[in-house]
Amino acid sequence: MILKLCVPGLMILFLLCSVATAMDQSAADSKPGCRDKCGNVSVPYPFGIDESSCAENQYLFLNCSQSDGHGPEKLWFANIPVLSISVLEGLMVVSIFTAYDCYNQSGAKMKETNLSIHLGQGPYMFSDTRNMFTAIGCDTMGFFSNADVTYAAACISSCDEMVSLAHNSSCSGSGCCQTSIPQGLKSLSILSSSIYNHINVSDFNPCGYAFLADKRTFKASDWQLSGLPDGNASDAVIEWVVETKSCEQAGMNTSSYACRNNTNCNYSKNGQGYRCSCKDGFTGNPYLSPGCQDIDECADRQRYPCKGKCKNTPGNYTCSCPMGMHGDGKTGCQGFGIATIASVTGGTISLVIIGVLLYIILRKLRKVKNFRENGGMVLKHQRVRIFSEAELAKATENYNDHKKLGEGGFGCVYKGVLPDNTQLAVKKFKGVDKAQMNEEFQHEIGMVLQVNHKNVVKLLGLCLQTKVPLLVYEFISNGTLFHHIHDKKSQVLRTWTDRLRVAAETALALEYLHSLANPPMIHGDVKTVNILLDEDGTAKIADFGASVLISPGQTDIATKIQGTFGYLDPEYLMTGNLTVKSDVFSFGVVLVELMTGQKPNSNAKSGEKRNVVQDFISSLENNHLFKILDFEADEEELEEIEVVAELAKRCVNSSGVKRPSMKEVSDELSRLTSLHEDLWGQKNSEETEHLLGKSALSFNENASPSMNEPQMAQTVISLEIENYTNSI
Ligand SMILES: *[C@@H]1O[C@H](CO)[C@@H](O)[C@H](O)[C@H]1NC(C)=O
Ligand SMILES: *[C@@H]1O[C@H](CO)[C@@H](O)[C@H](O)[C@H]1NC(C)=O
Ligand SMILES: *[C@@H]1O[C@H](CO)[C@@H](O)[C@H](O)[C@H]1NC(C)=O
Ligand SMILES: *[C@@H]1O[C@H](CO)[C@@H](O)[C@H](O)[C@H]1NC(C)=O
Numbered sequence: 261m262i263l264k265l266c267v268p269g270l271m272i273l274f275l276l277c278s279v280a281t282a283m284d285q286s287a288a289d290s291k292p293g294c295r296d297k298c299g300n301v302s303v304p305y306p307f308g309i310d311e312s313s314c315a316e317n318q319y320l321f322l323n324c325s326q327s328d329g330h331g332p333e334k335l336w337f338a339n340i341p342v343l344s345i346s347v348l349e350g351l352m353v354v355s356i357f358t359a360y361d362c363y364n365q366s367g368a369k370m371k372e373t374n375l376s377i378h379l380g381q382g383p384y385m386f387s388d389t390r391n392m393f394t395a396i397g398c399d400t401m402g403f404f405s406n407a408d409v410t411y412a413a414a415c416i417s418s419c420d421e422m423v424s425l426a427h428n429s430s431c432s433g434s435g436c437c438q439t440s441i442p443q444g445l446k447s448l449s450i451l452s453s454s455i456y457n458h459i460n461v462s463d464f465n466p467c468g469y470a471f472l473a474d475k476r477t478f479k480a481s482d483w484q485l486s487g488l489p490d491g492n493a494s495d496a497v498i499e500w501v502v503e504t505k506s507c508e509q510a511g512m513n514t515s516s517y518a519c520r521n522n523t524n525c526n527y528s529k530n531g532q533g534y535r536c537s538c539k540d541g542f543t544g545n546p547y548l549s550p551g552c553q554d555i556d557e558c559a560d561r562q563r564y565p566c567k568g569k570c571k572n573t574p575g576n577y578t579c580s581c582p583m584g585m586h587g588d589g590k591t592g593c594q595g596f597g598i599a600t601i602a603s604v605t606g607g608t609i610s611l612v613i614i615g616v617l618l619y620i621i622l623r624k625l626r627k628v629k630n631f632r633e634n635g636g637m638v639l640k641h642q643r644v645r646i647f648s649e650a651e652l653a654k655a656t657e658n659y660n661d662h663k664k665l666g667e668g669g670f671g672c673v674y675k676g677v678l679p680d681n682t683q684l685a686v687k688k689f690k691g692v693d694k695a696q697m698n699e700e701f702q703h704e705i706g707m708v709l710q711v712n713h714k715n716v717v718k719l720l721g722l723c724l725q726t727k728v729p730l731l732v733y734e735f736i737s738n739g740t741l742f743h744h745i746h747d748k749k750s751q752v753l754r755t756w757t758d759r760l761r762v763a764a765e766t767a768l769a770l771e772y773l774h775s776l777a778n779p780p781m782i783h784g785d786v787k788t789v790n791i792l793l794d795e796d797g798t799a800k801i802a803d804f805g806a807s808v809l810i811s812p813g814q815t816d817i818a819t820k821i822q823g824t825f826g827y828l829d830p831e832y833l834m835t836g837n838l839t840v841k842s843d844v845f846s847f848g849v850v851l852v853e854l855m856t857g858q859k860p861n862s863n864a865k866s867g868e869k870r871n872v873v874q875d876f877i878s879s880l881e882n883n884h885l886f887k888i889l890d891f892e893a894d895e896e897e898l899e900e901i902e903v904v905a906e907l908a909k910r911c912v913n914s915s916g917v918k919r920p921s922m923k924e925v926s927d928e929l930s931r932l933t934s935l936h937e938d939l940w941g942q943k944n945s946e947e948t949e950h951l952l953g954k955s956a957l958s959f960n961e962n963a964s965p966s967m968n969e970p971q972m973a974q975t976v977i978s979l980e981i982e983n984y985t986n987s988i
């Protein structure tokens with residue numbers, strides 16, 4: 261659902277990006293205050309029009325004027341019309357007339373035009389790579405030379421019967437011939453002549469033509485052998501350099517050097533001078549101050565693929581795989597992407613991610629010995645109880661199936677009772693490989709164990725003897741918030757006051773996690789299934805360990821996309837960076853779910869596809885909010901509900917920076933709950949009784965193994981423990 265929400269966002273982002281770069285380029289393509297277009301032809305710097313100061317030098321100052329004082333403006337190079345200018349290639353496409361000669365039936369020359377072009381003193385040459393000297397006709401000899409005829413060449417085309425050029429766009433030899441031109445040609449004389457004066461072909465080919473053609477655009481089929489000349493022109497390509505000096509002569513440090521910051525100097529042998537180009541990874545106009553700008557590759561993942569954490573560097577970017585991913589460092593990581601995300605459905609985390617997680621751990625954890633020596637100490641300091649294998653086996657009746665509280669991809673959670681009647685939730689993991697540990701991990705497990713908040717499920721202890729590690733949590737008797745929202749028989753969330761309180765408590769827990777440490781501890785998988793209610797309905801957040809391991813020393817964390825569809829922060833999906841604001845988003849979705857009773861990750865009513873968050877926002881905007889509430893609200897509560905709805909809306913803002921912090925959210929919710937305090941205080945005793953009665957019932961209903969969510973906190977810590985165990 262959220263993915264659907266974020267796809268248009270993505271598109272808009274790309275759109276914005278391309279608009280922005282397009283604007284950048286056009287804005288940066290001429291000197292400030294100078295026109296960058298003549299008619300419909302772009303005039304990029306170092307070229308300029310209107311004022312000589314608009315061009316890099318006098319030779320690159322072009323004339324933009326109407327031809328013969330009327331019509332649209334045209335760009336002129338001397339008296340040759342310019343069709344386009346390329347800064348990147350150092351080329352200019354111009355339109356030149358053709359030379360031709362025509363004869364009548366008896367072979368008398370009727371018309372003739374020779375062509376002579378001189379490119380002048382400026383830094384211009386005919387492009388030897390793009391131009392082809394071309395002659396067209398059936399009894400035609402095209403001839404070309406430089407002005408002082410130190411160089412000359414020709415091509416001959418003859419055919420004795422009507423051929424059609426129309427069928428072949430390339431110059432195939434029949435009715436058309438071509439030859440390449442040499443480097444360093446600055447002047448050109450072209451003439452077209454005939455050997456037999458077209459006598460034998462005059463009925464279908466009275467004229468011959470000779471001209472320069474641009475390889476890229478020339479099409480023989482544009483020419484007709486039977487046609488008569490009438491101002492026929494062709495495209496020719498002129499190469500330019502910014503100065504006719506070598507890069508060394510240009511003197512990189514002198515003020516006349518045309519290339520700005522972050523550029524290469526490229527010498528052109530044909531142009532006999534240098535041009536500038538942006539260094540790899542930079543873009544812009546290399547001639548304009550301040551020079552080429554770094555490309556933010558990370559903003560264009562299509563062109564610069566990166567499936568991991570993308571970091572822009574000057575002139576390049578790095579793409580680091582989330583820990584444990586295989587990757588080539590550039591495009592990123594195998595086994596990561598939408599396909600993987602898609603395989604994570606409905607709240608069960610797929611095996612793929614477990615594999616990934618395992619790999620992460622295997623790679624990260626070194627120094628087994630160290631941990632052996634110090635790990636126990638860390639644990640001791642944290643006053644976590646070490647359970648024996650036998651103790652837990654007994655408590656859970658040997659992991660009897662009817663003690664199973666939940667089951668997930670990672671393993672099972674069993675209910676246990678100690679001889680002193682303490683209730684436990686014992687999480688037992690499926691087998692994993694051996695691995696090593698490092699100090700970093702010790703620090704992290706220390707951090708997890710520091711978590712001590714009334715709204716966070718507590719880790720009571722560990723069992724390190726077993727082959728498979730066991731984690732022991734306090735037992736939370738009243739099931740998940742998810743259950744109470746969606747099971748219509750549950751009375752726990754009957755009133756607005758109840759819902760508000762649960763929301764405020766959850767917010768408090770998240771605020772606590774976020775402020776616990778620097779960098780903050782990010783939960784990473786906030787959802788109603790991970791919020792448990794204890795016997796008196798107090799919310800306790802579980803599964804808080806996952807992100808800790810992944811977050812040493814960073815405020816945002818590139819991770820494999822983990823989490824639950826529907827609750828996932830779209831920005832996180834896009835960037836792969838988990839931030840505290842990702843938790844805020846997920847919490848916003850929890851608020852929506854709490855108010856509307858709609859599951860954010862399912863296609864709700866009547867099978868039609870809906871986006872619960874989107875629906876919520878549009879109901880809010882259209883003042884239909886009260887139609888979609890899942891509980892009965894009193895008149896006087898409506899205003900308050902609206903405040904919370906607005907808060908939820910801010911939390912699910914697609915842009916992380918626009919979301920409030922967890923502290924803001926928590927403060928606001930606490931403020932609202934405090935308004936209820938008196939009222940609630942009165943009801944409290946009866947309410948609690950009611951809750952107690954209900955809790956036994958609803959939990960028993962739920963205690964069957966059909967609950968497919970591991971109810972207790974998570975994975976990463978426990979897997980680490982397992983490795984530790986195996987290494988003992
Ligand atoms: C510029 O305008 C002319 C006619 O007005 C048109 O033939 C030509 O294709 C246009 N060129 C570009 C690059 O749009
Ligand atoms: C541009 O060309 C027009 C007509 O060919 C001419 O009158 C004008 O002086 C030229 N301007 C410049 C700046 O060369
Ligand atoms: C061709 O031109 C010549 C010279 O103008 C003329 O004498 C001759 O009659 C013309 N031939 C034809 C077939 O028009
Ligand atoms: C074209 O060049 C040829 C050969 O140099 C010359 O004989 C002819 O008179 C020229 N024609 C024109 C129209 O200048």
Ligand SMILES: *[C@@H]1O[C@H](CO)[C@@H](O)[C@H](O)[C@H]1NC(C)=O
Nearest residue numbers: 427428429430431432433434
């Ligand atoms: C065009 O000419 C080339 C070279 O003779 C030939 O290989 C090709 O088949 C021709 N194409 C057509 C459409 O006639």
Ligand SMILES: *[C@@H]1O[C@H](CO)[C@@H](O)[C@H](O)[C@H]1NC(C)=O
Nearest residue numbers: 399418419420456459460461
């Ligand atoms: C042109 O025709 C004449 C006779 O009409 C012939 O002698 C000559 O060889 C032909 N030339 C060519 C190039 O076919």
Ligand SMILES: *[C@@H]1O[C@H](CO)[C@@H](O)[C@H](O)[C@H]1NC(C)=O
Nearest residue numbers: 482483484487488489490492
């Ligand atoms: C030259 O241009 C005229 C007018 O556009 C056209 O009629 C004629 O066919 C062209 N000549 C060739 C050889 O294509």
Ligand SMILES: *[C@@H]1O[C@H](CO)[C@@H](O)[C@H](O)[C@H]1NC(C)=O
Nearest residue numbers: 507508509510511512513514
């Ligand atoms: C330009 O200046 C820098 C430092 O000022 C110097 O290292 C470099 O060699 C100079 N380059 C040239 C081509 O003079």
Ligand SMILES: *[C@@H]1O[C@H](CO)[C@@H](O)[C@H](O)[C@H]1NC(C)=O
Nearest residue numbers: 348349524525526527536537
């Ligand atoms: C310019 O020179 C640099 C470095 O010598 C080279 O990498 C780049 O490809 C050149 N660019 C062009 C357009 O020739």
Ligand SMILES: *[C@@H]1O[C@H](CO)[C@@H](O)[C@H](O)[C@H]1NC(C)=O
Nearest residue numbers: 539540541575576577589590
């Ligand atoms: C960018 O980084 C990659 C990998 O580190 C390297 O292969 C590549 O050459 C770099 N590109 C540039 C322009 O420095």
Ligand SMILES: *[C@@H]1O[C@H](CO)[C@@H](O)[C@H](O)[C@H]1NC(C)=O
Nearest residue numbers: 519520521522548549550551
């Ligand atoms: C190049 O960049 C430096 C700062 O990085 C700046 O001071 C300098 O003015 C720039 N040079 C040019 C030619 O724009």
